[in-house]
Amino acid sequence: MSTPILKVRELEVEYATPNGPAKAVGGVSFDLEQGEFLAIVGESGCGKSTLLFAIAQLLTYPAAMVGGTIGFDGVDLSALSEEELRKYRWRDISVVMQSAMNALNPTLTIGAQLADACRAHTEWSAEKIAERSHEVLTMVSIDHVHLKSYPFQLSGGMRQRAMIAMALLLNPKLVIMDEPTSALDVVAQRSLMSQIQSLRNELGFSVLFVTHDMNVVSHFSDRLAVMYAGQIVEIGKTRKVFDEPLHPYSAGLMDAFPSLVGAPRQLLGIPGNPPSLVAAQPGCHFAARCPLVMEICRVNRPELLEEDSHAVRCHLVNAVQV
Ligand code: SF4
Numbered sequence: 001m002s003t004p005i006l007k008v009r010e011l012e013v014e015y016a017t018p019n020g021p022a023k024a025v026g027g028v029s030f031d032l033e034q035g036e037f038l039a040i041v042g043e044s045g046c047g048k049s050t051l052l053f054a055i056a057q058l059l060t061y062p063a064a065m066v067g068g069t070i071g072f073d074g075v076d077l078s079a080l081s082e083e084e085l086r087k088y089r090w091r092d093i094s095v096v097m098q099s100a101m102n103a104l105n106p107t108l109t110i111g112a113q114l115a116d117a118c119r120a121h122t123e124w125s126a127e128k129i130a131e132r133s134h135e136v137l138t139m140v141s142i143d144h145v146h147l148k149s150y151p152f153q154l155s156g157g158m159r160q161r162a163m164i165a166m167a168l169l170l171n172p173k174l175v176i177m178d179e180p181t182s183a184l185d186v187v188a189q190r191s192l193m194s195q196i197q198s199l200r201n202e203l204g205f206s207v208l209f210v211t212h213d214m215n216v217v218s219h220f221s222d223r224l225a226v227m228y229a230g231q232i233v234e235i236g237k238t239r240k241v242f243d244e245p246l247h248p249y250s251a252g253l254m255d256a257f258p259s260l261v262g263a264p265r266q267l268l269g270i271p272g273n274p275p276s277l278v279a280a281q282p283g284c285h286f287a288a289r290c291p292l293v294m295e296i297c298r299v300n301r302p303e304l305l306e307e308d309s310h311a312v313r314c315h316l317v318n319a320v321q322v
Contacts, residue, residue, distance in 0.1 A: 111147030236310035
């Protein structure tokens with residue numbers, strides 16, 4: 001691995017609510033290496049999509065970044081103006097949204113939308129735009145005849161592939177993906193993930209991928225970050241987090257998901273609900289739901305401590321490790 005392409009440090013995002021600010025992302029830090037695939041998983045509302053939007057600098061009111069830095073290729077994105085950010089979008093960083101049906105313009109053909117993006121971010125000639133549009137559609141295994149198709153004429157899987165083609169138009173270094181497979185069936189999900197994997201190997205871009213479905217990323221991501229109540233509670237190599245989750249919440253998540261391989265096993269839910277993010281209580285955010293809670297957990301907030309490239313935010317785990 002080379003030097004990190006992305007360095008997120010102590011990132012904090014709040015939502016303005018009638019009851020006061022809700023801390024949706026509370027002090028998140030991680031690195032992403034060039035060419036690496038980092039998956040961020042957690043229950044709905046844990047802050048994972050908000051984190052992606054903050055990194056892409058796409059937050060809008062009532063959400064706002066209130067602390068931290070987002071270092072991309074040596075530049076703090078959070079310190080740039082909208083005009084300066086435009087130079088990075090598409091060219092260096094692109095985003096694939098959850099629903100292609102909402103992200104694509106239903107009144108324009110795929111070819112017209114690819115051309116619009118090229119014209120907005122490059123000085124390319126009409127010939128060059130046509131050539132590149134043809135090329136990126138072929139890259140995602142869509143026949144170039146569909147340059148003339150409207151989004152509604154494509155299947156769900158093809159629409160998501162068209163979104164990925166748009167994201168790759170200008171050969172970005174980082175592709176941010178917010179649940180891009182959530183509207184697809186299992187077979188289409190698998191096929192899209194394999195496609196993303198082979199494109200990443202071929203083109204060398206890094207992937208930051210948010211999902212609530214861990215089966216989607218289990219075979220494709222290099223590292224896995226588990227988020228709970230706006231914080232990373234465990235981060236490490238995907239296989240290790242899957243096979244030996246150390247944080248009680250990660251272990252609960254693994255028990256709550258059916259595996260596509262191995263013998264059938266009983267699925268267990270995690271009782272209780274995530275805590276309120278407005279005026280958070282002291283101690284570990286997971287204390288009220290944790291089967292292993294100790295006295296110290298209700299008083300002191302655990303730090304994310306790293307050992308052997310694997311970091312966990314838990315008093316129990318970190319006490320055992322030292
Ligand atoms: Fe459970 Fe305590 Fe660890 Fe939190 S710090 S996850 S409450 S054992």
